[in-house]
Amino acid sequence: MGKDVIIACDFPSADETLRFLDRFTGKKPFVKIGMELFYAEGPSIVRRLKERGHRVFLDLKLHDIPNTVKKAMAVLSALDVDIVNCHASGTVRMMEAAREGLTRPDGSRPLLIAVTQLTSTDQEAMENDLLIKSPIQEVVAHYASNAKKAGLDGVVCSPLEAAKVHALCGADFLTVTPGIRFADGDVGDQKRVMTPAAAREIGSDYIVVGRPVTAAADPVEAYERCVREFVDR
Numbered sequence: 236m237g238k239d240v241i242i243a244c245d246f247p248s249a250d251e252t253l254r255f256l257d258r259f260t261g262k263k264p265f266v267k268i269g270m271e272l273f274y275a276e277g278p279s280i281v282r283r284l285k286e287r288g289h290r291v292f293l294d295l296k297l298h299d300i301p302n303t304v305k306k307a308m309a310v311l312s313a314l315d316v317d318i319v320n321c322h323a324s325g326t327v328r329m330m331e332a333a334r335e336g337l338t339r340p341d342g343s344r345p346l347l348i349a350v351t352q353l354t355s356t357d358q359e360a361m362e363n364d365l366l367i368k369s370p371i372q373e374v375v376a377h378y379a380s381n382a383k384k385a386g387l388d389g390v391v392c393s394p395l396e397a398a399k400v401h402a403l404c405g406a407d408f409l410t411v412t413p414g415i416r417f418a419d420g421d422v423g424d425q426k427r428v429m430t431p432a433a434a435r436e437i438g439s440d441y442i443v444v445g446r447p448v449t450a451a452a453d454p455v456e457a458y459e460r461c462v463r464e465f466v467d468r
């Protein structure tokens with residue numbers, strides 16, 4: 236499994252996204268399109284980025300009744316994205332429905348991963364707001380094994396949990412990890428964070444990096460620093 240850095244393109248418009256990516260002369264970073272950009276621009280932004288040669292992780296975090304998720308995934312599978320996701324908290328049945336919906340008539344499909352617990356959620360919020368009393372690591376591990384049981388390809392989790400997920404679900408089960416910060420950078424609203432180098436050590440397959448790259452004075456240099464720390468070691 237090739238390690239890679241995925242840039243979270245959390246921008247409000249296609250114009251801003253394309254202007255940002257234009258700075259990466261000669262490079263085609265793997266990009267993540269989240270709710271903000273997709274809700275603003277719709278499927279056309281996915282097609283434009285694919286036409287430009289980017290690999291795309293469409294991060295819409297589906298969570299609904301199984302039938303609705305299955306039908307929505309069928310629509311997304313026609314977009315030729317590389318990775319899509321849903322919430323593991325939607326249950327094993329919902330994840331199975333997601334996989335069924337995503338699978339094209341020829342049997343191919345984008346990679347499908349599940350969000351375990353958002354990296355902005357900590358133990359206290361999980362206990363008080365969600366009434367989930369188990370330790371967060373156990374919850375993440377349980378959600379990851381549910382995702383594996385449903386036939387998914389991996390999970391989105393904190394890099395702090397990547398080693399445990401691999402131990403439980405196998406080395407081939409993907410760990411896609413946001414909550415990445417440089418050692419000398421701002422944490423922002425993320426609670427469970429790690430540097431690109433530490434994420435590499437612990438076995439993350441892909442790191443998702445947003446503001447440390449998008450808000451950097453020199454985004455290309457910040458991206459290259461991520462690649463140096465995470466990929467080229």
Ligand code: C5P
Nearest residue numbers: 243269352353354391413443444445446
């Ligand atoms: O700016 P920052 O590096 O915090 O961006 C992280 C990105 O990863 C955001 O787009 C956020 O929606 C996403 N994400 C996350 N935690 C998850 C799943 C996705 O932070 N568990």
